[in-house]
Every structure is written in structure tokens, then in C-alpha cells.
Amino acid sequence: MSAEEAAAAAAKRAEFESGVAADPGNEKLWGRFVMFELKDRGGGGIEAARAVFERTLVALPDPAIENSVYWSWSMAEDMFGDVDGKRRVLERWVRRLPRGGGGFGKQGWDDYLKFEVHNGGVERVRAVGEGLLAAFPMDPFAYVLYVRALAALSRHMEAFDVAERGIKELSGWCRGHDELIWRFMAVYMKKLKMKQSTSWDGSCLW
Known part of the structure; x- marks a missing residue:
């Protein structure tokens, strides 16, 4: 210069x-x-x-x-190819997000899971997925994000277990509405039984 x-x-x-x-x-x-x-x-x-x-x-x-x-910052880390830098930003982001409800919070978790699918592998996906469920324990979409991430790594049986866990937890919360929870998860569980990917493929039910 x-x-x-x-x-x-x-x-x-x-x-x-x-x-x-x-x-x-x-x-x-x-x-x-x-x-x-x-x-x-x-x-x-x-x-x-x-x-x-x-x-x-x-x-x-x-x-x-x-x-x-935080979203812009994570994109900036992508521009420079710093995997560890992006992970640090995503971790900070999800820790700052509100707990317990709303799509506003889950966007950061969604980005974090997708990142770990491509960069961290199954152990990292498990860690982030469990953190997501701790933050949104009664939100069906939180389970779906975790299920999709595991399926993207071909961990179909594990993803099926998470889906079943979601049905059990959510059915206990939504007493009298078990059928709705089953209907919500049906497409994911069917694909997991067939060992098909459910990873961010547009098959969400809403």
C-alpha cells in the first residue's frame, strides 16, 4: 500500500x-x-x-x-475462513439469546447447529443440540432442529431417539393434545425409520 x-x-x-x-x-x-x-x-x-x-x-x-x-459477525468470520472464530461468535450469540420461546432465539441455534454439522461433527452437534433443548425445552421446533442436524450426519437412530424423546416431553406438557404432537413429528419419524435425511430440506410442517 x-x-x-x-x-x-x-x-x-x-x-x-x-x-x-x-x-x-x-x-x-x-x-x-x-x-x-x-x-x-x-x-x-x-x-x-x-x-x-x-x-x-x-x-x-x-x-x-x-x-x-452477531449474525453479521458470524458472516464476517466466514469471509476470512476462521472456523474457531465463527464458533466463538456463535457460542456467544446463543448464550445471549432469550430462553423459552419464540423464533427470535432459535435462529442463532439453527445457525450454530448447521455450522457444527459441517465443521464439528457429531459430538459438537450433540453439545449444541442439548443446549438448544435446555433453552427451549417445550418447543417442538427445537427438537426438529436437533433431529435434522443428527440426520444430516446419518445418525438416524440417534435422531429417532431424540424425536421420540420430544414426543414424550411435549405430550406431557400438552396433555390432551398428544395427537397434535404425533402429527407434528410424524414426517420426521417416518424418514428416520427409512434412514433418510431430514436436514433442512423444506419438509417442515408449517
């Missing part, structure tokens, strides 16, 4: 610093700051972007924005 390019990058960074100091609640400005570090000539790369993500989380404590920041 030439001296002129380095000076231009330093000036641009200073402009971002001045902007977020004056308006720390400006989500779009923080996003542009991150992209400068990630993509612009003279940006500091993933290490600098991580520092900006950390500052963004402090400056914008709103849960919905935090969710978006």
Missing part, C-alpha cells in the same frame, strides 16, 4: 471514529465502519472488524440489534 493510500485509509477511519462518537446509536454507521475494516483497501481486516463488532454491541444494547450484529 502506498503512503497516499495509507493516509486515505487513516482519514476514513478517523471519519468513522468521529461519526460514531457523535452518534453512537447509529446502527447503519457502525455497519459501514465494519465493512470498511473488512473490505476497503487499508482496512484492518478481521481483527479490526472484531473490535468494531465488540464496540457496536456495547453502543447498541437493543436485543433485536444485538441479534443482527
Whole structure:
């Protein structure tokens, strides 16, 4: 990089610093700051972007924005191919998510399971899947995400066991509605008996 390019990058960074100091609640400005570090000539790369993500989380404590920041951060780690870095971000993300209900929380867990299917293997999938069920013990979709992840690794009998466990747990919670729970899981259990994958294949029932 030439001296002129380095000076231009330093000036641009200073402009971002001045902007977020004056308006720390400006989500779009923080996003542009991150992209400068990630993509612009003279940006500091993933290490600098991580520092900006950390500052963004402090400056914008709103849960919905935090969710978006962690998603963007995980995508940034993908750009630089840092598997361990992405795992650390995903782990932080799910620990911050609300427990007990709502699709808002499960998006991070879904991303985490998919990541471990491709990068961590069955032990990591089990660890994340059990964490998901601990966070959403009475949510059918939590069981489905775990079942799909195990099936994607061809752990069909284990996935079947999780599906059966889900039916047992959810039936106890939804007394008088056992038929609904069976209907919900039927497509997954049928495929698992046939040792077919159920991994994120669009077969969800809603």
C-alpha cells in the first residue's frame, strides 16, 4: 500500500471514529465502519472488524440489534475462513439469546447447529443440540432442529431417539393434545425409520 493510500485509509477511519462518537446509536454507521475494516483497501481486516463488532454491541444494547450484529459477525468470520472464530461468535450469540420461546432465539441455534454439522461433527452437534433443548425445552421446533442436524450426519437412530424423546416431553406438557404432537413429528419419524435425511430440506410442517 502506498503512503497516499495509507493516509486515505487513516482519514476514513478517523471519519468513522468521529461519526460514531457523535452518534453512537447509529446502527447503519457502525455497519459501514465494519465493512470498511473488512473490505476497503487499508482496512484492518478481521481483527479490526472484531473490535468494531465488540464496540457496536456495547453502543447498541437493543436485543433485536444485538441479534443482527452477531449474525453479521458470524458472516464476517466466514469471509476470512476462521472456523474457531465463527464458533466463538456463535457460542456467544446463543448464550445471549432469550430462553423459552419464540423464533427470535432459535435462529442463532439453527445457525450454530448447521455450522457444527459441517465443521464439528457429531459430538459438537450433540453439545449444541442439548443446549438448544435446555433453552427451549417445550418447543417442538427445537427438537426438529436437533433431529435434522443428527440426520444430516446419518445418525438416524440417534435422531429417532431424540424425536421420540420430544414426543414424550411435549405430550406431557400438552396433555390432551398428544395427537397434535404425533402429527407434528410424524414426517420426521417416518424418514428416520427409512434412514433418510431430514436436514433442512423444506419438509417442515408449517
